[in-house]
Amino acid sequence: xxxxxxxxxxxxxxxxxxxxxxxxxxxxxxxxxxxxxxxxxxxxxxxxxxxxxxxxxxxxxxxxxxxxxxxxxxxxxxxxxxxxxxxxxxxxxxxxxxxxxxxxxxxxxxxxxxxxxxxxxxxxxxxxxxxxxxxxxxxxxxxxxxxxxxxxxxxxxxxxxxxxxxxxxxxxxxxxxxxxxx
Numbered sequence: 001x002x003x004x005x006x007x008x009x010x011x012x013x014x015x016x017x018x019x020x021x022x023x024x025x026x027x028x029x030x031x032x033x034x035x036x037x038x039x040x041x042x043x044x045x046x047x048x049x050x051x052x053x054x055x056x057x058x059x060x061x062x063x064x065x066x067x068x069x070x071x072x073x074x075x076x077x078x079x080x081x082x083x084x085x086x087x088x089x090x091x092x093x094x095x096x097x098x099x100x101x102x103x104x105x106x107x108x109x110x111x112x113x114x115x116x117x118x119x120x121x122x123x124x125x126x127x128x129x130x131x132x133x134x135x136x137x138x139x140x141x142x143x144x145x146x147x148x149x150x151x152x153x154x155x156x157x158x159x160x161x162x163x164x165x166x167x168x169x170x171x172x173x174x175x176x177x178x179x180x181x182x
Contacts, residue, residue, distance in 0.1 A: 078148075080181070089124065092149055092178055096126070099147065103139040105132045109173075115180075122180040125154070131161050131169045150179040 005013070093112065100107050109129035115122045132140070137158070144151055156174035163169055 089178075089180070093126070095147070095149070096128075096144070096176070099143040100130065100140055103132070103136045103143060105130050105136050105140055117182070118179070120182060122182060124178045124180065126176045126178065127173070128176055129171070129173045131163060131171055133167050134170060137170060137172055144176070152177045152179075 089112075093110075097107060097110065107128060107130050109127065111127045113125045113127065115124045117123075130140075141153070144153065154175050154177050156172060159171045161169035161171045163171075
């Protein structure tokens with residue numbers, strides 16, 4: 001069939017065939033790839049814009065975040081200081097006695113009880129009895145409150161003392177809980 005065609009017709013058929021194959025390739029493969037490339041370029045530009053916005057927000061908020069981080073570290077250290085380790089018990093018991101002595105109070109009875117587990121920490125109840133004036137008692141309670149250690153007065157009883165003295169003394173019995181990290 002191709003033998004009967006002239007050289008010119010063969011060239012026209014060959015060029016038409018090449019044009020047809022090129023057209024099919026262009027419209028079936030190349031055109032969709034170019035469209036997808038354009039969509040991806042637009043997505044990249046959108047992501048670059050979002051990235052730049054997020055980066056500017058981070059740069060703007062970074063000092064505030066650093067300050068918040070610093071504050072959290074300080075709060076964490078404060079909590080760690082308030083909840084000492086178990087090995088510091090004797091130092092804390094001496095600290096309580098010193099706080100009482102600073103207020104002019106001599107502890108008549110000072111008895112730590114058995115430590116109890118309370119979640120992530122231990123609780124050490126201490127029975128304390130002393131004689132003092134009202135002002136000394138309030139000063140001692142205030143000193144306990146201002147202590148860096150986590151302490152809690154869970155019960156106290158105040159009575160007029162039967163001891164004879166120049167000042168009217170109070171007899172104070174209390175249970176003080178001290179908390180320690182496990």
